Amino acid sequence: MGSERARETVRRLQGDIMSGRWPINSRIPNEAELAVELGVGRSTVREAVRSLAHLGMLEPAPGRGTFVRSLNPVRGVLSDFVAGHSWADVLAVRRGLEVQAAELAARRVDAEALARLGAAQQADVEGSTHPDGVERGRTPGQFHALIVEAAGNRLLSELYAVLMATLREGVRRGRLASGESAADRRAEHAALLAAIAAGNPAAAAAIAARHADHDFVLAQE
Numbered sequence: 521m522g523s524e525r526a527r528e529t530v531r532r533l534q535g536d537i538m539s540g541r542w543p544i545n546s547r548i549p550n551e552a553e554l555a556v557e558l559g560v561g562r563s564t565v566r567e568a569v570r571s572l573a574h575l576g577m578l579e580p581a582p583g584r585g586t587f588v589r590s591l592n593p594v595r596g597v598l599s600d601f602v603a604g605h606s607w608a609d610v611l612a613v614r615r616g617l618e619v620q621a622a623e624l625a626a627r628r629v630d631a632e633a634l635a636r637l638g639a640a641q642q643a644d645v646e647g648s649t650h651p652d653g654v655e656r657g658r659t660p661g662q663f664h665a666l667i668v669e670a671a672g673n674r675l676l677s678e679l680y681a682v683l684m685a686t687l688r689e690g691v692r693r694g695r696l697a698s699g700e701s702a703a704d705r706r707a708e709h710a711a712l713l714a715a716i717a718a719g720n721p722a723a724a725a726a727i728a729a730r731h732a733d734h735d736f737v738l739a740q741e
C-alpha cells in the first residue's frame with residue numbers, strides 16, 4: 521500500500537533517530553508502544569521499521585528487539601554496495617577493521633570508555649548464568665562496537681557498523697555462523713579488554729585478529 525500514513529510514520533521515526541532520541545546500539549520501544557505513541561496501527565509501525573532497517577538505521581534482532589544502528593540513512597547506500605561482495609571478502613575486511621580498532625583503542629582509550637567496555641563484558645558474563653539460557657542484558661555486538669567507538673575514528677565506526685550489519689544478516693540467512701562457544705568469546709573478550717586497558721596496541725591487535733578469525737565463519741553447506 522505505501523500509504524501517506526506509512527510514509528509519515530517513517531519520517532517521524534527517522535526524525536527521532538536522527539535527533540539522537542535513542543543512542544546508537546540502544547533498543548527502541550516495541551511495536552505496540554510505538555503504535556500507541558504514533559497513533560497508528562502495529563502493521564504501519566512494522567512497515568516503517570522495515571524501511572528504516574533497509575536504510576541501515578535500525579536492525580531487528582529476533583527475540584531481543586529492534587536496535588538503532590545509525591543516526592543517518594547514508595549507510596543504506598553503503599550496505600547495498602557491501603552486499604554486492606562475497607561473504608569471504610566482507611569477513612576479511614571486517615577482520616582488518618577489528619585489528620585497526622583494537623590497536624587505536626589501546627592507544628587512546630580513557631577511563632570512561634574502559635568502564636563501558638567492562639560493563640558490556642560483565643553483562644555478557646552475567647547473561648550466561650540466566651536459567652532460561654537466553655542471553656539477557658547482552659546487546660548483540662556491543663563489546664566490539666564499544667572498542668570501535670574507543671578508537672575515536674568516525675569513518676572507521678561507520679564502515680564497521682555497515683560490515684557488521686551485513687554479517688549479522690548473513691547469520692540470519694544461514695550463510696555465516698558463529699565459530700566459537702560463548703565461553704571462548706568471553707575469554708577472548710576479557711583478554712582483549714586487558715590488552716586495551718594495559719595500553720598495549722600490539723597485543724590488542726594480535727588478540728583481535730585471532731578473535732576475528734573465528735567469531736564469524738562461513739557456514740558449512
Ligand SMILES: [Zn+2]
Binds near residue numbers: 663705735
Ligand atoms: Zn567478539
